[in-house]
Amino acid sequence: MTKEQRDKQDKGLKVQIKRYTPFYIMFLPVFLLFIVISYLPMFGVLLSFTEYTPYSGPNFIGLENFKELLLNSRFISSFINTLKLSLTNLILGTITAIIIALLLNELRQKSFKKFVQTVIYLPHFLSWIVVASIFTIILSPQGGAINLILEQFGFEPIYFLADNKWWTPVYLFIVRWKETGWATIIYLAALTGISPELYEAAMIDGAGRLKQVLYITLPSLLVTILIVFVLNLAKVMNLFESVFVLQNDMVLNKAEVISTYVFKVGIRQADYGYSTAVGLFKSLVSFIFVLAGNWGSKKIKGEALL
């Protein structure tokens, strides 16, 4: 940019501020709050280059924390678990939400449709503590409903939440039970935006329900699916609450994720430097995922989302 262009731009901004002073003044507290709450704390990442405990530090140690985490088997295991659980959940979540949205969209009776929507949205509003308590009771090996049914059919009771083989599928089921309904909202909204004329034309051409879904509905939903997918991709590494309330000592090799690992090392063991390094690593991976998703969107749709 030349000096002339810069001067022109500045003059432009100054003019803008002068012209719309009251709005800029109104925006100022929000901007300051955003800087204080969202940006200033980012300086905390400097702790990842220090040794910092309740009784020593912060003492600068360079990249030692990062070297340690790459060699730590617990960290590696939690990183792999995070990816496995999150990506599986993301794919399952997208598929189930689309399917439920399509099915809901086919319901003709409005009152029944509203009833079903209400019922499937409700679990989203329950806190994870409550959900964990509910499913702990239902899945209990002692008197839990599921195991009572299993015992009726002659099977031995299964300690689902404490069994390495069962924990992951049960966890994914619980997350889907809680969140699928809410996730359908965006897709339902997108579906209402599809022109009915397209469906009419398809019917005239002899397309059945399935072909209408495949050739009209899904392509029309593609942009929405991509946006939601990329947004959720950014949250892949942020798995915490749902795992924390459902994990226990028996399934840590499947259920320990990065966020719960950071919580235990950082808050309980008070190794603030190392846990900040783990957190920073996690953020970098999230950033890479977002960029990858954006690139994928550009390849598929021809335009980037960010």
Added chain:
Amino acid sequence: MKKRTKGLMLFLVVMSIFGLVACGPKGESTKDTPPNTQQKETNEEKENNSSDGVEKPSKIHIMVDGSFMLPEAGQDDIVKKYKELTGIDLEITQPAHNQYYERVNLVFATGDAPDALALDIANMYKYGSNGALYDLKPLYDQSEVLRSLDANAIEAMLLDGKLYGMPKGDGNGSVTYIRKDWLDQLGLEVPTTYDEFLNMLRGFKTLGNEIIPYTSPGIIYDEYPTYIYNRFFFHDAIPEFIPVNGEWVDGMLEPEMIPALERLRDAFTEGLIDKEIITNKTSTCRDKMTSGMAGVFNYWAGQWGKTLDDNLKATDPTGEVVAMPAIKETSYIERVGFGLSVTNASKNPEGVFKYLLEFMYDKSEGQMLFTHGVEGIHYEMKNGELFKMPSKANATQAAGQVFLLTELNLNNFDDHFKIDERIVDSRTKLKQSVQVGIPVPPSAVLDKYGADVQILRKEMLVDIVYGRVSIEDGLERYKEQSKDKVAKILEELNK
């Protein structure tokens, strides 16, 4: 319109700024006071000093866990009475009980430590050895009041000759509580041996499909002493670092651990141990006991001896929970005392020692205040005997402790309070056969690797007890996975 808009904008901006700055700390402790003011206060306070020259603080900030009276139970009344008796403002920070040590770590890390805080012995050693706590030994040696406390309790808290906290009472320990009414129903006596104990559990199992003979919050615990529960299965095995013939070793790999694991595995396979032992919390075990689901539960002696029985009787008036003596193959574990430590962040540790710690143990109004509370609010005296009044938190229950407990008293203070027999009984059963759990000395290496080793222990114990792996394979796997970390810890401990 433009003027009005501008005025509105200005109003919104000013309100936003006020909104932001309003979210500040409530008050200031002595250490937050600006230097000039502090100097002025010190000069004024000097006029009010006691004759021994100890400066009287204007405010003392303490941090306590859930063992201190909660705000809803009348904590403010304690603070008011303390001010009335000493002229000092007592500021109490009380985080949620299950997050207490996380908050303790944070206050030290951020340099926001209070004047004094409650700590268990493991954390007291850790913070003391790292220079965060004030050594009270010289003050203790000069204090007639505190030298009246049980010398053994003080001795047990010393670390390299330094005293980093005053014990709040006897450390207490865990006893086995059983359903006496079920025993009577089965015609059984209170067991005295492991075989009799197993027979009792088998008997309880016959009482119903929903019955859990033995429940516990995990096979090992996360806090010191980690082996306080399940002693009847472990016997003399200790799943922790222990001193053997003057040398620290990993108790998990000692010979007595193998039969202990066999006992646990066999009892679990037979259905005598709660299948949810791994996911149980102490609260779920208490609920199982008091709702009539569980027959045996290992828990703290003292007040819980009464509470468990009362809570069971609320649902089943014919039910009865009693503490049983230890079986002959083992003994109960008692921990070294939990206490109150003065931090090095305090500007006036001598003042805190005199006006808080000595006051708390003065065998007079101070000790009454920190044991039972305020007369007329938490208790009343009738014919020379103390009776608890209804709790402000729950009128159907008697007011609880403030901080010190009569039954754990260390200086024979007669507070004229008749302790419930069940409390006395559980404490007696504990003391009949007990050994002190030796805390592992603190070190940076233990801090770094201790948690990882504990997780490996738990994984191994769980896999063995649940029958997923043989005892030999489980121990071998633990040995292999933990060897580097355990070697570093033991090298540090045996220096």
